[in-house]
Amino acid sequence: MAFFLEVLIGGLMAGVMYSLVALGFVLIFKASGVFNFAQGAMVLFAALFFVGFIELGLSVWLALPLTVLVMVALAWAVERLVLRHLVNQEGIILFMATIGVSYFLDGFGQSIWGSNVRQLDIGLPTDPIFLMDGDILIQAFDLWAALVAGSLLVALVLFQRTSVGRALRAVADDHQAAQSVGIPLNTIWIIVWSIAGLVALVAGVMWGSKLGVQPAIVSLALKALPVLILGGFTSIPGAIIGGLIIGAGEKLAEIYIGPFFGGGIENWFAYVLALGFLLIRPQGLFGERIIERV
């Protein structure tokens, strides 16, 4: 029993880390109906600048706002150079553009800061915590990650209720209509990409502290895909719950089903789960119902 709980908790904690990445996708998808392929690259980009600033001798509390500025500048540049020219275009065209942005960020970040794996230590405790008389082991770091993800969730849900949040929803639904009720499209895009940039920064710092800042972080974005399919592309709580299910699911599957396949199923189990979900509930657990009138 204790072993089961330990695996479960370990899985949930890993899921929280997936959720952090998935949140960024949801934000941009909700606000522009676009799957932002560049989210993974943005996570690496933010982490590289953050760790880079620290290595230059800045304190964490100076590096953080500086990196925030970098991410806002990035959002501005993306709007100015890419999105502005693609107003009223199909979602697939915007998606292609984000693939371009992704490769650019990946290369640009590394050409400034290099591609070595870097240590990132922001002073979060890493001691193990024992529960139930030492039967269950939890990493203190994972608890912090869960706390960070939780606060991020609350902040984003509250943000949704503001008029800016409502404007984001409107823009996602119909560009033309949004413009005609007086929503400045360009400003909204800068806002949403900035927020996605900040979420990427948080994810980058957490992942960077766990694994070190390295280009492999970009491919983590792929793990967000099954999370999104499960939780729904348009739901912020869905990204969190989806992450938890994927995280716990793959760890439990590895331990309890894995032996039948000779192990190593952790890497693909999430995708199979997502595939099954697509067949039953294509909009995800919490996604908006897809309404089509013929």
Next chain:
Amino acid sequence: MTATAKKLGDVMLRVENISLSFGGVKALTDISFDIREHEILAIIGPNGAGKSSMLNCINGFYHPQQGSITFRGQTRSRMKPHEAASQGIARTFQNIALFKGMSTLDNIMSGRMLKMHSGIIASAFYKGPAEREQIAHRAFCEKIIDFLEIEAIRKIPVGRLPYGLQKRVELGRALAAEPTLLLLDEPMAGMNLEEKQDMCRFILDVNDEFGTTICLIEHDMGVVMDISDRVVVLDYGRKIGDGPPDEVKHNQEVIDAYLGVQH
């Protein structure tokens, strides 16, 4: 209601020598006309005459290469759609542009976006002034819902509504902005007779009760001649007629281009 019974005000919007082309295709050539306060102006013409392009110029989706548009004394250059909205120009679209996932009420509330002023923190927690402001906006939207007789579909996502009702919701959203100038792009397209009559009634009531100036595009000549105070006729991007419905009806050039011979 006839044109003579109503007192028309001063010029609200003046279009002067507008020319618009896309690449080599000329959509509008040297068009000038006025929209007067409190009137209902209809723009008619065959398909492809440039009617929608004209509306798109007025609310800033398109920027004409030549000519000027003066709205309430302000001549503008390259105005964006959201700026037009904040000046009091609201519109509906030929192929309905609603927020399909949102309910009727939310769609209409979105029309009041520019009227909401409470700060981001206050509205996040929905407290104090933010709450009072929301309630006031909601009350206003309920009035529009009553006015358009769409109480029953308040909570239904608009994507699920039939076409005629969607058109009505779109009108509601435009009205929620309390516009001074309302642009309607084919408000009655695809409607049956009864729905058209309802829509006519709403348009006339809006014009009458709120004093809103309306500029509409419509193909149903019966409707146009009935409800409009003045008619502007476009053909191949040029203006070929401008005046009260009766005058336009007997304009030979208009008959040749659009109305056809009356039997």
